[in-house]
Amino acid sequence: MSSDKDIAGGVTAPDEFRAAGVACGIKADGLDLAVVDAGTAVPAAAVFTTNLVTAAPVLLSRAHLEQSGARARAVVINSGCANACTGDAGMAVARAMADAGAEHLDCTPAEILVASTGVIGVELDSAKVGRGIAAASSAVSREGHLDAARAILTTDLGPKESAARAETSAGDFRVGGMAKGAGMIEPNMATMLAVLTTDAKVDAARLQLALRQAVDDTFNAITVDGECSTNDTVFALASGASDVEIDDATFPTLVDTFRVVARDLAVAIVRGGEGASKLVAIRAHGARSLDDARHAAHTLANSLLVKTAVHGGDPNWGRLVAAAGRAGVAFDPSRAVVKIGDTVLFEHGRPFDDRAPDAAEHLRGTDIEIQVDLGVGTHEATVWTCDLSAEYVRINSEYRT
């Protein structure tokens, strides 16, 4: 198989998908309501936040996937209000969103998936969101992907889209996607939303499995500040329009292509992290298990001392070694190797401080690579994070009102 990233179209790159983004007045200005429409009910999958404080749209979408047998016609997303911590009223508005989608797209409410992002603890205006859904449902088009990608943003720097084409012996299929990132200025917390689409012909069970695998290596492998919101959601819909059947042989290709698109979107989210000036890929390898590798990479990626060292361009192997040592995973300091860029700064329990200038040179760039060999096994994982700047503190210290 091969994946070609240079195709356009975001969520409407795969055949049959149409999308729109409209303004319905939830935000003071700008697009704030998106619809992604598969044209008919198709296999659907989702990965939701693991936060125990779960917003109404998450609860409703989870229920809808169960009721519909994991089929959905469309995804409806509003920005500007997260509809979280809004009690029974919040659930009523989430239901009203699905009802409005069902009415205007001519399907059942259970075939509509909903998501919200924005301020929490504030009620979502059901009249406004209803008008938005009506407008967007009638405006969906093959060209509407960029408006849709814009309509789900909150404080993001810009829209995030990606698409890829996969070749299999049975023919080509496409995967598209859009995401909003961890801009936390206004909503008081990071919300990560993404919609992936494909025209591969895949049953809902395989779709869910492929989405889960792709998300674990991408959206679940990024961190801006270790937070996880009440609304985090990734949806996947499969139109089947390519007629490329996903069986055991082609399943890895579906996972890989989801991964290509999801990684593109995930990395864009990190690049847009608040106050971020550098993208940092942290690869933990030589781990005893995949879980250990992921845990070590996440510990390094969330270490304030590591993130501030990267921000300051300081090739501080000590902070990296110490963070690995406290990660709670198997780790042998005497076999550990720490690299920044191509420069080995620590090996066999001893530092090589004379090489610091080479590593410092690498840290002056905007794409930073850090590798830590834990010295105890063969598993590896990469987590993407950003540097921690005084700007992050400034943004997140500002009083909300």
Place this chain on the structure above:
Amino acid sequence: MSSDKDIAGGVTAPDEFRAAGVACGIKADGLDLAVVDAGTAVPAAAVFTTNLVTAAPVLLSRAHLEQSGARARAVVINSGCANACTGDAGMAVARAMADAGAEHLDCTPAEILVASTGVIGVELDSAKVGRGIAAASSAVSREGHLDAARAILTTDLGPKESAARAETSAGDFRVGGMAKGAGMIEPNMATMLAVLTTDAKVDAARLQLALRQAVDDTFNAITVDGECSTNDTVFALASGASDVEIDDATFPTLVDTFRVVARDLAVAIVRGGEGASKLVAIRAHGARSLDDARHAAHTLANSLLVKTAVHGGDPNWGRLVAAAGRAGVAFDPSRAVVKIGDTVLFEHGRPFDDRAPDAAEHLRGTDIEIQVDLGVGTHEATVWTCDLSAEYVRINSEYRT
């Protein structure tokens, strides 16, 4: 029992202990070597870092406690160099420190406990540290506690001492202590060192148990940035000079008195956190287990969004609820209660934003109290942290060299 905190003397408040702090040239200027001397080998205990990257003095002190049957004559501590990630040479210098202490205090090397704090990856000068140990060993006095407390500092704002007197039916005993905190500018990471002393008459097993219990509620219940260093160490020595025997009846008094002194020192460490302007006590209660309570409190205390909100004086219940929700412990949002100071901001799944001004008023102080009721049990724990400021980022982003 009662504990009286208003006694002076730091580590020499309990009878028989003498201390000194001298300058031996490891630091560019200032005191950098401390000795705390019990006068003879006495029961000793220690709690060490859980970091897998462990400095030579930690490895040696652990071995010495085993060899001596948990008895020690003195503690020798240098600042300015952590003697961590220094390979075999580092272990040789740690041994030389113990040998020097044994020579000048007339005991066996295994009866000397050692600790180091400062820059990591740099070799400790054994000639300098040897001269310092000679000088300090002959200078120890009942009045030397403050010099000793000064000699273990790195980038701390000032010395940290505490002492308390306990009354029991068998008579009074004292506990004293000194600590250095999480100043991370120079050593590239937080090192937390503390020495507790007591003139209670207690066997080594009970002493270890009492220290462990006290540390879990104090030194292990503070966090500046979630880091844990290669050198973290808390020692306890018991001279027995008070003749107050610690048995099952008086054991809780020993634990409580250790706790009083250790909490004093631990809170002082947090107040001195880099860039910190506020001390934040985070109490998680209504937890299903003590572990859950501790874990939830630590998650809140290490949340960048919580720490920046406190810094900015923002009574942001949303960040508190979301952090509790992602802590990975049992939590019922519909029963949860969030308080800042005396103000309930969130209850029964809904916020009370009209009360935000009262909470904001509390956040303008320097001693902040945050409480989260998890709504699922009866256990509780408190963790102390500080706010996260742009100053923290500035300090930790500065290039080392």
